[in-house]
Every structure is written in C-alpha cells, then in structure tokens.
Amino acid sequence: MSDFLLLFVSAAFVNNVVLVRYLGQCPFLGVSNRLDTAIGMSMAVVFVITLASAVTWNVQHYILNPYGLGYLQTIAFILVIATLVQLVEMFLQKSVPALYRALGIFLPLITTNCAVMGVAVLNIQNDYTFVETLVFAFASSIGYGVALVLMTGIRERLNTAPVLSNLTGTPAALITACMLALAFMGFAGMVQ
Amino acid sequence: MSVVNEFTKGLWKEIPPFRLVLGLCPTLAVTTAAKNGMAMGLATTFVLVCSNILISLLRNVIPRKVRIAAFIVVIASFVVIVELLMQAYYYPMYKILGLFIPLIVVNCIILGRAEAFASKNPLLPSLADGLGMGIGFTLSLTFLGAVREIIGNGTLFGMSVLWSSYEPFSVMVKAPGAFLCLGVILGLMNWVSTLQNKRG
Numbered sequence: 001m002s003d004f005l006l007l008f009v010s011a012a013f014v015n016n017v018v019l020v021r022y023l024g025q026c027p028f029l030g031v032s033n034r035l036d037t038a039i040g041m042s043m044a045v046v047f048v049i050t051l052a053s054a055v056t057w058n059v060q061h062y063i064l065n066p067y068g069l070g071y072l073q074t075i076a077f078i079l080v081i082a083t084l085v086q087l088v089e090m091f092l093q094k095s096v097p098a099l100y101r102a103l104g105i106f107l108p109l110i111t112t113n114c115a116v117m118g119v120a121v122l123n124i125q126n127d128y129t130f131v132e133t134l135v136f137a138f139a140s141s142i143g144y145g146v147a148l149v150l151m152t153g154i155r156e157r158l159n160t161a162p163v164l165s166n167l168t169g170t171p172a173a174l175i176t177a178c179m180l181a182l183a184f185m186g187f188a189g190m191v192q
Numbered sequence: 193m194s195v196v197n198e199f200t201k202g203l204w205k206e207i208p209p210f211r212l213v214l215g216l217c218p219t220l221a222v223t224t225a226a227k228n229g230m231a232m233g234l235a236t237t238f239v240l241v242c243s244n245i246l247i248s249l250l251r252n253v254i255p256r257k258v259r260i261a262a263f264i265v266v267i268a269s270f271v272v273i274v275e276l277l278m279q280a281y282y283y284p285m286y287k288i289l290g291l292f293i294p295l296i297v298v299n300c301i302i303l304g305r306a307e308a309f310a311s312k313n314p315l316l317p318s319l320a321d322g323l324g325m326g327i328g329f330t331l332s333l334t335f336l337g338a339v340r341e342i343i344g345n346g347t348l349f350g351m352s353v354l355w356s357s358y359e360p361f362s363v364m365v366k367a368p369g370a371f372l373c374l375g376v377i378l379g380l381m382n383w384v385s386t387l388q389n390k391r392g
Contacts, residue, residue: 171379
C-alpha cells in the first residue's frame with residue numbers, strides 16, 4: 001500500500017506533469033484564464049488520462065507485444081486516444097448529459113493535449129503493472145489539475161495588477177508559471 | 193514570388209513558437225542545451241515538411257469529415273520513421289530527447305499547418321510553408337537552448353564560453369528557467385514590434 005502512496009505523491013507533486021515534466025503546456029496556458037473553465041478542464045483531463053492509460057496499457061501488452069509490433073506504438077496510441085475521446089464524448093452526451101454539459105467543450109481539445117499521450121507512453125517506458133498504471137495516471141492527472149487551478153488563481157489576481165504592456169498575456173503567464181515551477185521544485189527529494 | 197513569401201513568413205513574421213504560441217511542450221522540455229534544441233527542431237522540420245507534402249498531394253482525396261484523423265495518421269507515420277532513424281543512427285540523442293520524439297505527433301504546429309495551410313494549397317507553397325516554419329522552429333529552439341545553456345551551464349554546444357570562475361545558474365536548465373526564458377523572449381519580441389510600429 002505504501003508503494004502506491006509513494007507513487008501517487010511522486011506523480012502528483014514531485015514529478016508534476018506540467019511543471020516538472022513539461023507536458024500539456026498548450027491547455028495549461030490556454031484555459032487558465034477563468035476558474036470555472038479551469039476546473040472543468042481538470043476534471044475532463046483526469047477522466048481521459050485515466051481511461052486512456054488503462055486502454056493503451058492493454059493495447060501494448062495484449063496486442064502490440066505478442067505480435068512484435070512495438071514499433072507501431074506511436075500510431076496505435078494516438079489512434080486509440082483520438083477514438084476514445086470521441087467515444088467518451090458520444091457516451092456522455094447520451095447517458096450523462098449533466099456531465100457532458102460540464103466537460104463537453106473541453107473533450108475535443110484533449111486529443112492534442114500531449115499529457116494524455118505522454119502519460120500513456122511513460123506507463124510503458126517505466127514497466128508499470130496494470131494497477132500501477134492506474135495509480136500513476138490518476139495521480140498525474142490530479143497533479144495536472146492542481147497546477148492548472150493554482151495557475152488560474154494567480155492569473156485572475158494578475159489581471160487586475162499593473163503589468164508592463166509588452167508583458168501582458170502569454171509572457172506574464174509564462175513568468176507566473178516560472179514562479180509556480182520554482183515552488184514545485186521544493187517537493188524534489190521528498191520521494192526518490 | 194508567393195512561394196518565397198510562404199517560406200520567409202516562418203522565419204520572422206509568424207515564427208513558431210514565439211509568434212505562433214504553439215508546440216510549447218518540446219520547446220520548453222528539450223532546450224536544456226543548444227544541441228538538443230537543434231536536434232528536436234530538425235526532427236520536427238522533417239516531419240512537418242513530409243506531412244505538408246503528402247497532405248497537400250492528398251488534399252482532394254481526403255473527405256472533409258475525417259480529415260483530422262487522416263492528418264494524424266499521416267503525421268504519426270512520419271514520426272515513427274524519425275523515431276526509428278534516430279534510434280538506429282543517433283542513439284545518444286534519441287536517449288536525451290526520449291519521450292518527446294513520439295510526442296512530435298501531438299505537436300500542434302504540425303497539425304496546425306496541415307489544417308490551416310497544406311490541406312488548402314498546392315504542393316510547392318505547402319513545401320515552402322513547411323520548410324519555412326520548420327527552419328523557424330529549429331532556429332527558435334536552438335536560440336532558446338543556447339541562452340539556457342550559456343546561463344545555466346556556462347557552455348555553448350558543449351564548449352566553455354564564459355570565464356572560468358563563472359558559477360553556473362543551474363536553475364536555468366531546469367523547468368523554472370524554461371518558463372522564465374521563454375516569457376522574457378516573448379516580452380522582448382513584443383517590445384521590438386512596438387518599436388517597429390512606432391517608427392513605421
């Protein structure tokens with residue numbers, strides 16, 4: 001049990017997907033303007049990353065590896081992720097309309113979120129078992145959500161602050177991300 | 193003439209990732225040294241040029257409804273080619289870039305150019321567009337890598353360039369340095385544009 005706890009803390013904080021592993025930057029800077037959209041996006045990301053990791057793990061271990069097709073990993077994974085996102089979208093629209101209204105507009109954006117693909121590939125590269133994959137994917141996406149919500153909070157405050165005219169918008173967001181990344185460096189060394 | 197324009201717009205006016213803020217993950221992740229940035233830029237350029245050529249040739253064959261899926265398959269095939277070539281002939285760099293080689297697939301610049309340009313234009317402009325954007329991306333990544341390597345490590349392309357008692361500011365080669373460096377460069381480019389607008 002403590003192994004899973006360590007894996008969780010390590011994936012969510014010490015090796016945070018956005019601020020330490022540099023994955024999923026585009027939505028991180030793109031949707032961190034308003035708190036409600038940021039929370040919606042975080043929930044969609046948690047949902048898709050966990051599901052996509054579970055499916056791609058099985059694709060790798062039961063389809064690609066037995067037939068020696070490891071070199072097709074990139075193509076197979078991106079197709080699985082794109083199809084999965086589409087399926088999730090249709091399923092939610094039909095069966096859970098309330099959730100669809102909350103997450104709907106973020107789902108198409110997630111296909112090109114490299115955090116999804118990145119976590120799927122990391123699961124295979126790190127030789128995780130199926131349960132470890134689930135824990136790692138869930139923890140990573142929680143870490144993503146935490147970073148996104150923190151960033152949004154800071155940017156909402158920053159909107160009312162006087163910023164140099166040449167730095168408004170993306171440059172200021174990047175410098176904010178720098179401070180946040182510095183803060184997350186404080187977690188380093190907590191878990192080996 | 194227009195072909196030349198398509199080529200040069202990628203070098204300054206729309207240079208990715210500084211003007212078109214796309215494809216930030218590889219930009220931030222691999223620019224710990226000038227050499228790594230350059231290798232990543234060249235790999236991306238190869239995929240961008242090849243996918244632009246193929247998508248431009250197939251633009252009348254691909255049905256509009258499934259175009260995104262078709263583009264992704266084309267791009268992913270070229271990424272696999274790059275991956276296998278680097279693994280075979282340039283293994284040390286393959287180890288350094290690691291995860292970010294398969295992630296070229298989800299680099300929004302490539303899909304963005306396929307959707308916005310190659311799917312609507314004939315072969316030659318698409319080739320020029322891909323090459324220009326690719327070279328622009330390579331230059332940006334090399335520049336960013338060089339800045340971070342000089343400040344964070346005191347070297348450039350692995351050679352020592354600063355005085356011997358220089359104490360490396362090692363946070364620059366870690367994540368915060370990446371964000372700071374890119375933010376400051378974007379700010380400086382805005383400043384240059386403001387100056388140009390005032391003069392012109």
